[in-house]
Amino acid sequence: MSTSSLDLARPQTRAEPRAAARARPSPATLARLVSPLVALALWQLASGTGLLPERLLSAPSTVASTGLDLLRDGTLTDAVATSVRRAALGFLAGAAAGIGLAVVAGLSRIGEHAVDPLMQMLRALPLFGLIPLFILWFGIGETPKVALVALGVAFPLYLNTFAGIRGVDGRLAEVARVLDLSRLGLLRHIVLPGALPQALVGLRQSLGVAWLALIVAEQVNTDAGLGFMINNAREFLRTDVVVLGLAVYAALGLLTDALVRLLERRALAWRKGFLA
Amino acid sequence: MAQGFPGLTGERAAGADDRAESRAVARVRGLTRRFGERTVLDGADLTIERGEFVALLGRSGSGKSTLLRALAGLDRETGGDLAVDGTVAVAFQEPRLVPWKKVRANVALGLRTSGGGASGTSGGGPRAAADKALAEVGLAERGDAWPLTLSGGEAQRASLARALVREPGLLLLDEPFSALDALTRITMHRLVLDLWERHRPGVLLVTHDVDEALLLADRVLVLDGGRIAHETRVRLPRPRPRDHPDLSGLRATLLARLGVTPEDAPQDAPQDVPGGPRADVPGETP
Numbered sequence: 001m002s003t004s005s006l007d008l009a010r011p012q013t014r015a016e017p018r019a020a021a022r023a024r025p026s027p028a029t030l031a032r033l034v035s036p037l038v039a040l041a042l043w044q045l046a047s048g049t050g051l052l053p054e055r056l057l058s059a060p061s062t063v064a065s066t067g068l069d070l071l072r073d074g075t076l077t078d079a080v081a082t083s084v085r086r087a088a089l090g091f092l093a094g095a096a097a098g099i100g101l102a103v104v105a106g107l108s109r110i111g112e113h114a115v116d117p118l119m120q121m122l123r124a125l126p127l128f129g130l131i132p133l134f135i136l137w138f139g140i141g142e143t144p145k146v147a148l149v150a151l152g153v154a155f156p157l158y159l160n161t162f163a164g165i166r167g168v169d170g171r172l173a174e175v176a177r178v179l180d181l182s183r184l185g186l187l188r189h190i191v192l193p194g195a196l197p198q199a200l201v202g203l204r205q206s207l208g209v210a211w212l213a214l215i216v217a218e219q220v221n222t223d224a225g226l227g228f229m230i231n232n233a234r235e236f237l238r239t240d241v242v243v244l245g246l247a248v249y250a251a252l253g254l255l256t257d258a259l260v261r262l263l264e265r266r267a268l269a270w271r272k273g274f275l276a
Numbered sequence: 277m278a279q280g281f282p283g284l285t286g287e288r289a290a291g292a293d294d295r296a297e298s299r300a301v302a303r304v305r306g307l308t309r310r311f312g313e314r315t316v317l318d319g320a321d322l323t324i325e326r327g328e329f330v331a332l333l334g335r336s337g338s339g340k341s342t343l344l345r346a347l348a349g350l351d352r353e354t355g356g357d358l359a360v361d362g363t364v365a366v367a368f369q370e371p372r373l374v375p376w377k378k379v380r381a382n383v384a385l386g387l388r389t390s391g392g393g394a395s396g397t398s399g400g401g402p403r404a405a406a407d408k409a410l411a412e413v414g415l416a417e418r419g420d421a422w423p424l425t426l427s428g429g430e431a432q433r434a435s436l437a438r439a440l441v442r443e444p445g446l447l448l449l450d451e452p453f454s455a456l457d458a459l460t461r462i463t464m465h466r467l468v469l470d471l472w473e474r475h476r477p478g479v480l481l482v483t484h485d486v487d488e489a490l491l492l493a494d495r496v497l498v499l500d501g502g503r504i505a506h507e508t509r510v511r512l513p514r515p516r517p518r519d520h521p522d523l524s525g526l527r528a529t530l531l532a533r534l535g536v537t538p539e540d541a542p543q544d545a546p547q548d549v550p551g552g553p554r555a556d557v558p559g560e561t562p
Contacts, residue, residue: 171372178348178366179386179442189385193376270376270422 058240063247066240075229080248082225086142087214087252090149094206097150098157099199105158106165107191116162123155127209128216140221145214152213153206160202164195197271200264207256215249300361301326301445301478302347307356308502309342316342318502319356324446327476331489334499335534340482343499344450347480362445365477369451371435373423379434380406380419386438409441410434412474413467429460433467440471447477453488465491469514486530490523491516498533506533 040060046052047059054062070076105115127148134144168191176186218227226245233241302324309317316339324330334340345351346358348366365386373382383406410419413433423431432452439447449468453461469492472479483489489496490510498506508526510516516523531537 171368171370172374174350175368175372175374177350178364179438181385189377190374193374196376270378270424 054239055237056239058243062240063243066238067244067247070241070244076244076248079224079226079229079245080252083214083218083227084252086145086217086225087149087210090146090214091153091207091210093146094150094153094210095157095203098154098202098206099161101154102158102161102165102195102199103187103192106162106195107187119155119158123159127152127213131217131220135221144220145217145222148217149210149213152209156205156209157199157202160205161195161199164198164202165191167198168194197268200260200267203263204257204260207260208253211249211253211256299326300324301328302361302480303357303359304343304347305357307343307346307354307358309339309346309351309354315502317346317354320499320503322497322504324478324480326445326478329472329479329481329492329494331481331483331493331496332499333483333486333489333496333530333534336484338499339502340499341450344448344480344482347446348448360446363442364446364448365439365442365444366448366450367432367435367439367452369454371423371428371431373426373431373434373438375423377423378419379415379421379423379426380410382423382434383409383419383438383441386441405441406437409437412440412471413437428456429464432456432464436468436471440475443475444477447472447479449479449481449483451483454483454485461488466515468492473514486527486534487518487523489530490526491518496526496530498530500533506530 043052043057044060047054047057047062052059058066067076101115101119104111105119106112130151131144131148134147138144138147172190172194173186176190181189215227218225219231222228222231226248230242230245233239233245300323302322304320304322307317307320307322308315316337320339320343322330322343332340332343342351344366346354347360348364349360373379374385377385380403384402387402387405407416407419410416413436415430415433415437418426418430418434423434426434432455435452453464456464465488479493481489481492492514493510496508496510497504500506506529508530510523510526512520512522
């Protein structure tokens with residue numbers, strides 16, 4: 001950190017100020033790191049002095065070394081792979097259903113009347129209240145977990161994509177008509193790109209729900225994955241493994257959120273001139 | 277009602293026939309349009325010859341845009357006969373560029389038709405045709421720009437390029453300059469005349485600006501009471517100076533037709549307003 005502050009003090013050449021700014025975190029970013037680091041240090045201190053017993057919460061250093069051990073023996077990678085696979089399958093199924101139904105409902109009144117009341121009805125059901133029913137229907141294997149994620153993902157994407165399609169400027173649809181675009185061309189060039197900003201909002205919401213649904217689903221009748229790892233550790237009072245599992249969940253959530261933001265920046269580049 | 281858009285196949289068929297009627301690029305007979313109880317168009321007749329520049333004036337709410345939308349195929353709820361020969365292109369009051377497509381892609385969108393008769397693709401792909409059209413409107417450098425970064429005048433020129441790239445037989449202009457500042461508008465008038473002289477589409481310019489109509493058009497129509505109430509032929513060579521003496525008489529006539537008395541008029545128009553249905557320039561020097 002000391003080197004970077006030295007570098008910042010050095011005058012920058014005019015040719016690459018932007019690249020330099022990207023390479024080094026700004027003072028404001030560094031300032032934001034202070035309070036989390038202090039909290040971490042206090043936590044470590046409290047654990048070291050015995051103020052915070054291992055039984056309640058392991059020291060950050062213990063969590064880190066346990067993480068390395070589990071990484072080395074493959075336990076962590078297996079658990080993450082299993083959980084990510086469930087999340088991905090559920091997400092893909094839910095996204096396909098949510099977006100597909102939104103297109104059907106968004107493009108015609110008949111479609112709206114057919115799809116929207118059902119979706120609004122199902123949306124009112126408590127997602128996690130369905131777990132007992134899902135276990136009765138799908139057993140205790142992978143299917144109920146993937147289904148729960150899929151259901152959680154489908155609604156935010158459906159609602160936002162539907163609203164996005166309905167929000168597309170009707171004057172642009174007229175442009176498509178005077179340019180003799182086909183119905184498919186209208187969908188491809190006007191409707192879907194026009195709905196994209198709102199659909200991406202839905203995507204971020206649905207990814208949040210996806211991880212949440214996964215965590216809950218993995219608490220029930222699991223023999224693999226991060227949730228199993230955490231539950232198993234609880235039985236043996238291994239708070240270090242529990243904390244590690246939670247940290248990995250959080251990291252996965254942050255990772256997918258960052259991916260969506262990257263996607264947003266690329267897909268919505270046309271707005272830049274407008275926003276800047 | 278019969279509403280034909282023979283643009284997909286009609287261009288060749290029309291060439292075989294040389295009668296005066298067949299030279300029309302648009303023919304409207306007895307066009308009616310009601311919005312609820314209100315009759316906006318009430319048996320309007322209009323013919324636009326091939327390569328003719330027609331301006332359509334009218335008070336706001338007189339139905340000029342409704343007539344244009346009917347010709348553009350955007351309104352199928354009309355009664356009467358309407359036939360358009362050849363490809364139709366429209367430039368709207370707001371440029372209506374698709375904001376998530378770069379300027380070049382917006383222009384190329386005009387070519388993305390299924391056999392729409394647009395021969396703009398000849399000699400290179402749609403990209404080359406789009407670049408050529410952009411160069412014609414003076415936007416050669418802006419092909420890679422996002423529409424939201426364009427100025428109002430630039431956006432309107434891009435919109436013109438998107439219309440022209442279709443090589444239309446009928447170009448419909450719906451008050452395309454009304455939102456521009458006065459200086460930009462003058463440049464745009466020159467550009468439109470220039471493009472019209474090069475491509476010779478039939479043009480219907482809907483406007484509420486009498487001067488604009490007089491400077492650009494072969495024929496100026498006034499829409500009132502749901503039909504064409506007045507027609508003036510302007511036989512002056514272009515470019516026409518705004519203060520040409522022949523234009524002031526016509527201006528007064530048209531303003532009177534639009535319900536503006538000479539005292540309200542911005543120019544010192546003559547007091548004796550000829551009320552005939554036609555007022556041709558040569559016999560009308562004040």
